[in-house]
Each structure stands twice: as C-alpha cells, then as structure tokens.
Amino acid sequence: MTDRTFTMIKPDATQNGHTGGILEMINAAGFRIVAMKMTHLSEAKAGEFYAIHKERPFYGELVEFMSRGPITAAILEKENAVEDFRKLIGATNPANAEEGTIRKKYATSIGENAVHGSDSDENAAVEGNFFFSKLEQF
Ligand code: GDP
Numbered sequence: 052m053t054d055r056t057f058t059m060i061k062p063d064a065t066q067n068g069h070t071g072g073i074l075e076m077i078n079a080a081g082f083r084i085v086a087m088k089m090t091h092l093s094e095a096k097a098g099e100f101y102a103i104h105k106e107r108p109f110y111g112e113l114v115e116f117m118s119r120g121p122i123t124a125a126i127l128e129k130e131n132a133v134e135d136f137r138k139l140i141g142a143t144n145p146a147n148a149e150e151g152t153i154r155k156k157y158a159t160s161i162g163e164n165a166v167h168g169s170d171s172d173e174n175a176a177v178e179g180n181f182f183f184s185k186l187e188q189f
Pocket of ligand 1: 112142162163
C-alpha cells in the first residue's frame with residue numbers, strides 16, 4: 052500500500068467544471084486511479100476530515116467550503132506518489148504556485164484551491180480509508 056496518495060477535487064473546482072481537466076492532468080503526470088467517487092461531505096464529515104486543523108483560524112471557513120458542494124475523492128498510485136503529487140498540485144496559495152501545477156491553473160484563492168493532496172504516506176492511508184472501504188481500493 053505504499054506509493055499511494057489521496058486527493059479530492061474540491062467544491063470550487065467541481066462547481067466550475069474543472070473535474071475533467073484536473074483528472075486529465077493527474078493521468079498525464081503518470082498517476083493511476085485506484086479508487087474514485089463523487090460525493091458531498093456533510094459539515095460533520097468535513098469537520099472530521101480536517102480535525103487536524105481544528106485550532107487554525109480558518110477551520111470554520113474550511114469546513115463550510117468543503118461541505119458547500121460535491122467533490123471527487125480518489126486514491127492515486129505512482130512511484131513516490133505523495134511527494135510527486137504535492138509537486139503537481141503546487142503551493143497552497145495559488146499566488147505562489149508554479150506554472151504547470153493544478154492550483155496555478157484552477158485555484159482561485161488560498162482557501163478555494165481546487166485540490167487536496169496528502170502530505171505523508173501515513174495521512175494518505177488514513178485519508179483514503181476515510182472515503183473508501185478495502186473492497187473499493189483496487
Ligand atoms: P495544503 O496541504 O496545501 O492543502 O494546505 P494546509 O494543510 O496548510 O491547509 C489545508 C487547507 O486549508 C488548504 O488546502 C486550504 O483549502 C485551507 N486553507 C489553508 N490556509 C488557509 C487560509 O489562510 N484561509 C482559508 N480560508 N483557508 C485556508
């Protein structure tokens with residue numbers, strides 16, 4: 052189960068019709084989709100997913116945003132998946148994201164930044180299991 056990461060296409064990108072464009076960038080970068088679903092997080096579920104940020108000043112805004120509309124959750128496989136995917140998505144704030152990154156192309160602000168990407172192998176496993184049963188991970 053190593054070399055996997057977890058991603059979400061966030062409500063802003065979903066609403067703006069960028070799901071296909073983002074999946075295309077993910078495929079073009081060599082990631083294999085091993086689980087995927089479109090879903091809509093409740094406030095409670097979004098709060099649980101981002102519990103690690105509970106003390107941060109933007110937590111309320113983040114939970115509200117992430118439960119605002121549908122998302123696409125996916126598990127991606129590739130050698131060096133976590134690090135390479137963080138590179139592909141770019142900096143949290145799109146103003147600092149490099150050319151060619153998903154956030155440079157599709158994010159609108161530091162909060163509404165189009166995609167999530169796990170920051171460690173451990174969190175990738177926890178986050179993937181949050182959305183997908185073992186039977187749904189291929
Ligand atoms: P990431 O790992 O690049 O996604 O960034 P973080 O783990 O630091 O933050 C998690 C998510 O919280 C980000 O992707 C943003 O959606 C949101 N976020 C981070 N900083 C801010 C902020 O200053 N304001 C708001 N509204 N949201 C933020």
